[in-house]
Amino acid sequence: xxxxxxxxxxxxxxxxxxxxxxxxxxxxxxxxxxxxxxxxxxxxxxxxxxxxxxxxxxxxxxxxxxxxxxxxxxxxxxxxxxxxxxxxxxxxxxxxxxxxxxxxxxxxxxxx
Amino acid sequence: xxxxxxxxxxxxxxxxxxxxxxxxxxxxxxxxxxxxxxxxxxxxxxxxxxxxxxxxxxxxxxxxxxxxxxxxxxxxxxxxxxxxxxxxxxxxxxxxxxxxxxxxxxxxxxx
Numbered sequence: 001x002x003x004x005x006x007x008x009x010x011x012x013x014x015x016x017x018x019x020x021x022x023x024x025x026x027x028x029x030x031x032x033x034x035x036x037x038x039x040x041x042x043x044x045x046x047x048x049x050x051x052x053x054x055x056x057x058x059x060x061x062x063x064x065x066x067x068x069x070x071x072x073x074x075x076x077x078x079x080x081x082x083x084x085x086x087x088x089x090x091x092x093x094x095x096x097x098x099x100x101x102x103x104x105x106x107x108x109x110x111x112x
Numbered sequence: 113x114x115x116x117x118x119x120x121x122x123x124x125x126x127x128x129x130x131x132x133x134x135x136x137x138x139x140x141x142x143x144x145x146x147x148x149x150x151x152x153x154x155x156x157x158x159x160x161x162x163x164x165x166x167x168x169x170x171x172x173x174x175x176x177x178x179x180x181x182x183x184x185x186x187x188x189x190x191x192x193x194x195x196x197x198x199x200x201x202x203x204x205x206x207x208x209x210x211x212x213x214x215x216x217x218x219x220x221x222x223x
Contacts, residue, residue, distance in 0.1 A: 009152070034211070043116075043202060043214040044155075090154060098143045098162065098206060099170065102154035 002027040002093045006103035013081055014111055021076040021106045023091030033074040034092040034100070035065055044090065050074065086110045113138050116215035118203050124221045125193040133188040133218050135203030141213075143206040144186040145170070146178065148199040149217075155202065161186055193222045 007022040025031065032051050036044040048059040055067040065076045074091060091103040119134045137144065145160035147170075157170030161180040175197060177189040186205075190197060200219050204212040 004154075006154075032211075036214075043216045044204075045214070046211060049211055099145075099157060099160060100155075100212060102147075102156075104152055104154045 002031060002095050002101045004091050004093050004101050004103035006091050006106050008106050009104065010107050010109070012109045012111065015083055016080050018079050019077065019081050019085075019108060021089050021091075021108070023074045023076065023103060025072050025074065025091075025093045027072075027093060027095055029095050032094045033065075033067060034094070035063070035074070035076050036090045036092060036102075038088045038090065038105075040087070047076075047089070081108070081110050083110050083112065115139065116203055116205055116213050118201075118215035118218050120218060121216065122219050124223065125190075126223050127194060129193050131190055131193065133190075133201055133203075133220075135186045135188065135215060136184050137186075137203075137205040137213070138184065139205060139207070139213070140183060141205035141207045142183065143212075144180065145204050145206075145212065146176070146186070146188045147202045147204065148172065148197075149202060150199050158188065158201075190220075195222045198222045 003026050005024045013019045034049045035047040037047045038044050048057045050067045058064045063078045088105045088107045090105050092100045116137045142163045146158040147155040149155050156172045159178040161167045200217050202217050203215040206212040
């Protein structure tokens, strides 16, 4: 069975500064990897995903994540954050069987 | 498309009461699932279904029942509510492995 560890529970960051959210997973088979974002009092929205192919994936709002198979990681980065990026971010993994395992989440708070 | 809808948005129960959380999707997705979200624990899978008439247990199924009589609907039943079931519940659906669409959630408090 797969598991996901998000190494930071809280990440405070100033507006226009870079941010990195760390995610490591464990699995004995090949996996699909996801980052979801949850804005206050809302459901989860898919931010980006790795299914196959290029190990660097990007979202439409400037986030990117890189799949590193040797380090079993899928860290999320953004070079310059906005106030509107304040949210909780969840890393998730699937062993291609429709079931998602989530990390505990990282709360990003962007301050002016 | 409305996507994934959940009702109610908020619910307060007394210990021992039963209730059903409703979930519906209009995207013709075969796969549907229920999660609970608790602080510091992320989302944990309660039950899931890979199609009408087929359900299976997830990570934390105790105290919950599900059924899937149609592709569109996937209700979650609490048989005898306990304070430990106070949580936010999310329903999700998917057409492919892993990439799931989530509903807005139901915030449940059990007193």
